[in-house]
Amino acid sequence: MRGGSPVATGPEQVFKEDLLEVAARVRKGLNAEILESAEELPREDEAAAQIGRAAREERATVLEAGVRGLEKLAAGRTDEVDADEYFGVEAIVLLEGRPAILVQGQDFASQPGDWALLDGQRPGIRNSIERVGRVEVSGHAELDWLGTGFLVSPFAVMTNRHVAAEFSRADGEGGFTFRQGMGARLDTAEELGAPATDGSLEFEVTEVIGIHQDVDMALLRVSPTAAGGGPLPAPLPVAADAPPDLPGRPVYVVGYPAADGRRNEPEAMRRIFMDIYNVKRLQPGTVTALVPEGSGFTMTHDCSTLGGNSGSPVFDLADHRVLGLHFGGRFRSGNYAVPLFHLTDDPLLRRAEVNWV
Numbered sequence: 001m002r003g004g005s006p007v008a009t010g011p012e013q014v015f016k017e018d019l020l021e022v023a024a025r026v027r028k029g030l031n032a033e034i035l036e037s038a039e040e041l042p043r044e045d046e047a048a049a050q051i052g053r054a055a056r057e058e059r060a061t062v063l064e065a066g067v068r069g070l071e072k073l074a075a076g077r078t079d080e081v082d083a084d085e086y087f088g089v090e091a092i093v094l095l096e097g098r099p100a101i102l103v104q105g106q107d108f109a110s111q112p113g114d115w116a117l118l119d120g121q122r123p124g125i126r127n128s129i130e131r132v133g134r135v136e137v138s139g140h141a142e143l144d145w146l147g148t149g150f151l152v153s154p155f156a157v158m159t160n161r162h163v164a165a166e167f168s169r170a171d172g173e174g175g176f177t178f179r180q181g182m183g184a185r186l187d188t189a190e191e192l193g194a195p196a197t198d199g200s201l202e203f204e205v206t207e208v209i210g211i212h213q214d215v216d217m218a219l220l221r222v223s224p225t226a227a228g229g230g231p232l233p234a235p236l237p238v239a240a241d242a243p244p245d246l247p248g249r250p251v252y253v254v255g256y257p258a259a260d261g262r263r264n265e266p267e268a269m270r271r272i273f274m275d276i277y278n279v280k281r282l283q284p285g286t287v288t289a290l291v292p293e294g295s296g297f298t299m300t301h302d303c304s305t306l307g308g309n310s311g312s313p314v315f316d317l318a319d320h321r322v323l324g325l326h327f328g329g330r331f332r333s334g335n336y337a338v339p340l341f342h343l344t345d346d347p348l349l350r351r352a353e354v355n356w357v
Helices: 019-035 043-074 083-099 112-127 266-273 347-353
Strands: 100-104 134-139 145-151 156-160 167-169 175-180 183-187 202-211 218-224 250-255 281-293 298-302 313-316 322-330 335-340
Touching: 019 043, 019 250, 043 083, 083 112, 100 266, 112 250, 112 313, 134 156, 134 202, 145 250, 156 202, 175 202, 183 218, 202 347, 218 347, 250 322, 298 322
Parallel strands: none
Antiparallel strands: 100 281, 134 145, 134 183, 145 156, 156 218, 167 175, 183 202, 202 218, 250 281, 250 313, 281 298, 298 335, 313 322, 322 335
């Protein structure tokens, strides 16, 4: 596409259904939203509603242009698509083709179009969601949370090296310890609108098991908090082998995307995340490639991720095994993950007793 996209994927590749069908569905949704917004509101709610109405109107204008663009693309009239229509097509790709779905109550809303298939995988996805958390930190000069982590063994959480480096340091004896005055925990809640919990969904990081020398990975020992006392959930299944049809395979990421205007276009972020950050989301997409990188490989994917997704698991939608450890992305280029199935004999992962399946 001429305008580019944060997921670097055009509508013809994203949508399995005909582009005219996508356009019709989006237009139907817009019409329904307009009728709903026309309803009278109590006077005390009107001022607050004006802000939401303005945001909906702006989005509707963008999506209406995108519908026109999709119709032209479907008719082979690519040269007639103007800049506003390309902008709108990108918005539709991001909102429907590669959405970032809010998780609430460890569950998610049904999706239209191609991602309606998530409903059929709901039990497995919910099981995945429950074992992913936000890596929070105490004693940091600037931050109270750093990224995402997930349970990979009866006692260990996996995250990125660059996440763990914020609160840990080498101890001079070949191991790692906490920085002075700092601590960390994994909170598997932190959802939009969620009430304060009793601590049963939080787990203390008690030890840095190790930080990998070659890939962006760290393993952390966790235990129930003194306040919550809840047991650790069973670990996620981690893929011991790669699916034979990896490129193009449907996957999903679970994590906590954070606003990051340094690496992403702010307007594109608004289209996907609607200015709601730092809370748990489900982000479906596909594996795009497995590419050589130094002495190993990197797995690329096109899920809509942001900086707070550092340390997120990349799940196979078919069997919910963890295929990769997300570690970064590049605007209009793609997202990158460590392919875990290439590390089954790695000493650090053996020490952490990773749950290979």
